[in-house]
Amino acid sequence: MMMNVNKLSSTRLGEIFPMLNRLQTRLQRVFCSVNATNRKASASVLAVSERQALETLGRDEKTTSRTLTQARAKDEELQRNQERLRGDEQTQKTSKSELEEKLATLQGDHARSKQEYENQQSERTRISRLETETNEKLADVYQRLLQAGVDRNESEREAKLKETLASLQRIFPGVRGRVVDLCKPTQRKYETAVSVILGRNIDAVVVDEEKTAIECIDYMRTQRAGQATFLPLDTISTKPINDKFRSFARGARLAVDVIQYEPAVERAMLHACGNSLVCDTMDVARYVCWERGQEVKAVTLEGTVIHKSGLITGGRSTHGGGKKWEEKDVQGLTRLRDNLVAQLQELNRSKPRGKADENVIAEITRLESAIAVIRDDLSACKSRYNGIKEELKHVERELKKLSPELKKVHANCVADPNGTDHNYRLKLHT
Secondary structure (H helix, E strand, O other): OHHHHHHHHHHHHHHHHHHHHHHHHHHHHHHHHHHHHHHHHHHHHHHHHHHHHHHHHHHHHHHHHHHHHHHHHHHHHHHHHHHHHHHHHHHHHHHHHHHHHHHHHHHHHHHHHHHHHHHHHHHHHHHHHHHHHHHHHHHHHHHHHHHOOOOOOHHHHHHHHHHHHHHHHHHOOOEEEEHHHHEEEOOHHHHHHHHHHHHHHHHOEEEOOHHHHHHHHHHHHHHOOOOOOEEEOOOOOOOOOOHHHHHOOOOEEEHHHOEEEOHHHHHHHHHHHOOOEEEOOHHHHHHHHHHOOOOOOEEEOOOOEEOOOOOEEOOOOOEOOEOOOOHHHHHHHHHHHHHHHHHHHHHHHHOOOHHHHHHHHHHHHHHHHHHHHHHHHHHHHHHHHHHHHHHHHHHHHHHHHHHHHHHHHHHHHOOOOOOHHHHHHHHHHO
16 A cells, blocks of 8 residues: 555656646746736836926926026126226216316415415505504604704795795785794794694795685696695684683693784684693693693693694704704705605505405405315215215125026036936936
8 A cells, every 4th residue: 555655646746746847837927927017017107207307307407597597697787787887986086086186276276375365465564564664754754854944855945935925925915924934932942842833834824815825826836836835814713722721730831822923813823823832841741731631732842742642742952042953964854754755655666456456355266166166076076986886896796696606507507418317318218
């Protein structure tokens, strides 16, 4: 039985192995078929995913291209603005320099004109001061010449005046003579004081009527006989004598009381002397004018004068009790007078004229107006220049910020056409 079993087993095994081989072969075919199907399904699924990715890449490419175009346009616009602003900056810079130069020139002209005006004013002040000093000296010289009993060109003028006066007295009735000839001091000691008090009226011609004075003046003009002062008795103004001064102070007398004259010429003497006082000494004159506060002209016997205003005019020394000076003193005073007159004439010629002042003032006014306009223009130019500089800085910052972005986008758009993306698209189409 054991043999049968073994025999059967070997028989059956001989049948089973071929069957297993056949089944294995069939299974391999089935597995191969299943694997092919699975591969096709997987490939189909993979193809769909890759197509979607490709479409996404295409959209991204278009977006990147648009971004690049926009970035390039913005970059070009910024560069154009930069060039324009640089040109504007240079223009405004040039204008600013020109305006600053013009302003400096105008300010220099203005300073020179102002200095010229100040110099003219200083010169005018200096000349005016010199004129005042020279006039004071000249007045003193004339006063001293008058006190000495001489005038300009004394001998010739005196002779001519006497000759003219004689002619007037022959032709016109009512011509009485000169004041100095119509009065006489009561004492010799009063001569100097009286001559000082009479002053310019000492050679005045006394006439009875104003009509006579006019006729005499016409005659002298026709004959070219010089000039003279006339005192018409019917029209000259006189102030009444203040009697209080007759006994006001010891050593003080009214001038009209120390001269002798005819009653017919009293008005002329009152006009020439007024309330002037003849004082024995300077102390008496000070007492009357300063201590007693009287506004009256006081003259000492030596010829010193205290005027109503308080001004003191120097006196003179006498020689032999008369009015005569040494000839050399008179000649020295005459030369001094002529020199002072020449100085006054020279000062008058060198004095800046009013027209020159007007021209300088007009020029200063014009320059000040021009400077104001230039300053306004320069201020506006500086504002524009600073604005352009700020705008240019902003454009340069924008360009600097845009540059890396532009490079990045440009790098993405210029990828190698044989690169991974291209092969990837080829695989998808396969």
